[in-house]
């Protein structure tokens with residue numbers, strides 16, 4: 001059975017839209033009730049709001065690139081406007097994961113028309129590493 005994804009207070013979580021790395025407390029969303037949301041999180045850097053799964057799902061760098069590309073194709077501007085391309089590119093480089101990220105991105109880009117729609121739909125949702133379909 002897949003391990004349930006729980007939040008760790010010490011771990012750093014990376015924002016998929018800008019590459020910001022912060023602790024879960026940095027991403028908290030304060031609700032009108034005065035409580036913090038358990039479902040929604042907000043990047044303190046790029047201000048994008050995301051579901052818990054988007055923030056904490058463990059993915060490979062290659063899969064991250066593939067996910068970004070698939071979503072730009074499926075959702076167009078609605079998605080691409082969320083991505084902070086310049087800062088993301090710089091951070092990927094700083095983290096030393098640029099090559100893997102772009103490998104995933106370009107693999108999907110170059111094979112987009114050959115990939116079945118159901119696989120694209122699957123790739124558009126962040127899926128934990130152990131349940132991801134193989135990219136190539």
Ligand SMILES: [Zn+2]
Nearest residue numbers: 015018043046
């Ligand atoms: Zn961000």
